[in-house]
Amino acid sequence: MPRARPVLQNRPVRRRLVAVAGSIAGTAALAAALSGCVPNQASATDEAIAVTLDDAKCSVSTDTAKAGPITFQVTNKGQDVNEFELLATDKLRIVGEKENIGPGTTVNYVVQLAEGDYFSACRKGMVGQPTNVAKFTVTPGDTKEVPESESKQVAQAVANYTGYVRDQAGALLTATKTFAAAYSSGDDAAARSQYASARSFYERIEPTAEQFGDLDPALDLREADLEQGQEWTGWHRIEKDLWPPAGYTATGVAARGPIADKLVADTQKLYDLVRAKDFSLTIDQISNGAIGLMEEVAGSKITGEEEAFSHTDLDDFQANLEGAQVAYGVVRDIAENKGSAGKSVVTKLDSEFKTIAATLAIYKSGTGFVPYTELTTEQVKELSDQVNALSEPLSQLTSIVVK
Numbered sequence: 056m057p058r059a060r061p062v063l064q065n066r067p068v069r070r071r072l073v074a075v076a077g078s079i080a081g082t083a084a085l086a087a088a089l090s091g092c093v094p095n096q097a098s099a100t101d102e103a104i105a106v107t108l109d110d111a112k113c114s115v116s117t118d119t120a121k122a123g124p125i126t127f128q129v130t131n132k133g134q135d136v137n138e139f140e141l142l143a144t145d146k147l148r149i150v151g152e153k154e155n156i157g158p159g160t161t162v163n164y165v166v167q168l169a170e171g172d173y174f175s176a177c178r179k180g181m182v183g184q185p186t187n188v189a190k191f192t193v194t195p196g197d198t199k200e201v202p203e204s205e206s207k208q209v210a211q212a213v214a215n216y217t218g219y220v221r222d223q224a225g226a227l228l229t230a231t232k233t234f235a236a237a238y239s240s241g242d243d244a245a246a247r248s249q250y251a252s253a254r255s256f257y258e259r260i261e262p263t264a265e266q267f268g269d270l271d272p273a274l275d276l277r278e279a280d281l282e283q284g285q286e287w288t289g290w291h292r293i294e295k296d297l298w299p300p301a302g303y304t305a306t307g308v309a310a311r312g313p314i315a316d317k318l319v320a321d322t323q324k325l326y327d328l329v330r331a332k333d334f335s336l337t338i339d340q341i342s343n344g345a346i347g348l349m350e351e352v353a354g355s356k357i358t359g360e361e362e363a364f365s366h367t368d369l370d371d372f373q374a375n376l377e378g379a380q381v382a383y384g385v386v387r388d389i390a391e392n393k394g395s396a397g398k399s400v401v402t403k404l405d406s407e408f409k410t411i412a413a414t415l416a417i418y419k420s421g422t423g424f425v426p427y428t429e430l431t432t433e434q435v436k437e438l439s440d441q442v443n444a445l446s447e448p449l450s451q452l453t454s455i456v457v458k
Contacts, residue, residue: 057202059202103128103163105227106175107249108137108156112185113177115151122170122196124339130161135270138181139164142174146188154181154347154352165453168193198298204332205389210336212385216341217334219381223379224326227256231322234314238293241308245295251423258371259378262344263336265330273321277363289413292365338386338447339370342453348375349446358438369424372438373415380408388456397455403448411441 065329103126105116110133110240129139133451135158141151150173153164170193230253236247256272257264266273272280274289281287294313296305306314328334355361356372383404390397418425 068222102126105129106139108133108139108177108179109133109398110179110292113137113139113175115175115191118175118190118195119192120192122168123456124165124167125193126454127164127166128161129156129164131156131158133179134158135180138167138178140185141166141168141183142176142188144172144174146174146185155350160456162323163381163450163454165339165343165457167337167457170195179283180417198420205392206428208389208392212341213338216382216385217336221329221387222327223256227253228319228322228326232319235319238297239279239308239311241311241355243297245367246293250294250297250365251367254367254376255370255377257290258351258374259348259381261375261378262340262347262372263329264325265347267325269322270325270328274318274325274343275446279360279363280392288314289321290318293318294362294364298366338389339453339457342456343380343384344454345386346446346449347378348379348382349442351375351450353439353442357435357442359435362427366426366428367423369415369418370429371432373424376408376412376415379410379449380412383449384406386452386456390452393455393458395449400451400455404445406430407441407445407448411438411445414441415440420454 106119106127106129107114109127115127127139131137137156138155139153140149142148143150147226151164151166151168153162153438156162173191173193175191176187176188178185214293231248234246234253236251237249261271261275264274270288275291276287277288277291278287278295295303296311299305352372352375356368357365359368361371362368387401387404393399415424418430418434
C-alpha cells in the first residue's frame with residue numbers, strides 16, 4: 056500500500072502561471088509556444104473506474120474494487136484545477152492521489168491497494184479540506200501467481216530506488232547546510248552559485264518528499280501560491296533575497312538566520328524520514344513518481360514559473376528529468392517483461408528520454424544552464440513538444456508494471 060501522509064490544511068496549488076521575460080515576446084507568444092503542453096488525454100478502458108470532477112463535487116462510478124492494481128479514469132469537467140484522492144479510514148491520511156488535473160482533462164491514475172476500507176475525495180484548486188468524501192471498499196482480489204523471478208525483480212527495484220532516495224536526501228542535506236551558511240552570512244555570490252545545484256537533489260526526489268505532509272510546501276512553496284496570512288519559507292523565499300526584483304528590499308543579514316535555520320531543519324526532517332526504519336516504497340509509487348516528475352516539468356519548469364527570480368528553471372528541468380530517468384530505469388526491465396505492450400512502451404520511452412536529454416544539453420552553460428529568459432519562443436516550443444512526446448508512453452508505465 057502506498058505510504059500514507061497527513062492531509063494538509065490549505066495545501067498550495069502549483070498553478071501554471073505564465074512567466075514572460077527576456078527574449079519571449081509576451082503572453083500570447085508563450086501561450087502559442089506551449090499550446091501542446093497539457094496533460095495527455097487518457098484512452099478509454101472497460102477496466103477503469105470512472106471519476107468525474109467539477110467545481111462543486113466529485114463522483115466515483117463504484118464504491119468497491121478488488122485488491123491489487125486499480126485504475127481510476129478521472130475527468131475534470133470544472134473550470135479549476137482539481138485533485139483526486141484516496142484516504143485511509145481516519146479520513147486524514149492520503150494513501151493515493153492524482154494532482155494537477157486541469158479543466159477539460161481526462162487522466163488514468165493507477166494505484167495498488169490492499170484489501171480494506173478507504174474513502175475517495177476531491178480537492179478543488181488543490182487547497183483546503185477534501186470534499187465529497189465517500190466510502191470506498193477494497194475487497195479481496197483474485198489470487199495471482201507471481202513468478203518468483205518477478206517478485207525478486209520487484210524487490211530489487213524497490214531496494215535500489217529506496218537507496219537512491221536516501222542518497223539524494225543525504226546529498227541535499229549537506230548541500231543545503233553549505234548554501235544556508237553562505238546566505239545567512241551575507242555571501243550572496245556564493246549562495247547564488249550554489250542555489251541551483253543544491254536544489255537539484257530535492258528536485259530529483261520531489262514525489263517522495265511530497266508524501267510527508269507539509270514538508271514540500273515548507274521547502275518549495277512559490278510566492279505565487281501563498282495563501283492569505285501564510286508564512287513563506289524555503290528555497291524560493293531565499294531565492295527572492297538573492298535575486299531581488301525591482302522594488303523589493305532583500306532581507307538584511309541580521310534577520311537571515313531564522314530563515315536559513317528553518318530551511319536546514321526542514322531538510323533534516325526529510326532526511327530523517329527517508330532514513331527511518333519504517334520508510335518504504337512500492338513499485339507503483341516509483342513508476343508514478345517518474346510520471347509525476349515529468350508533470351512537474353510540464354506544469355512549471357517549461358513555463359518558467361518555478362524560478363521566478365533566479366530563472367534557473369532549466370536546472371530544475373534537468374533534475375526532474377534525471378529523477379524520472381532513475382525511477383524509470385529501476386522498473387524498466389519489469390515493464391519490458393510484460394509482453395508486447397511492455398516492450399513497445401519501453402522502446403518509446405528509451406527513445407524519448409534520449410531525445411529530450413540531448414535537446415536540454417544544448418542549453419548547458421558551465422556547470423548549469425542558461426537562464427530560462429534566454430530561450431526563444433521556438434526553443435520553448437521544441438522542449439514542450441518533447442515533454443509531451445515523453446509523457447504519452449510514460450503515462451502507461453504504472454499500469455504495465457503492476458499488471
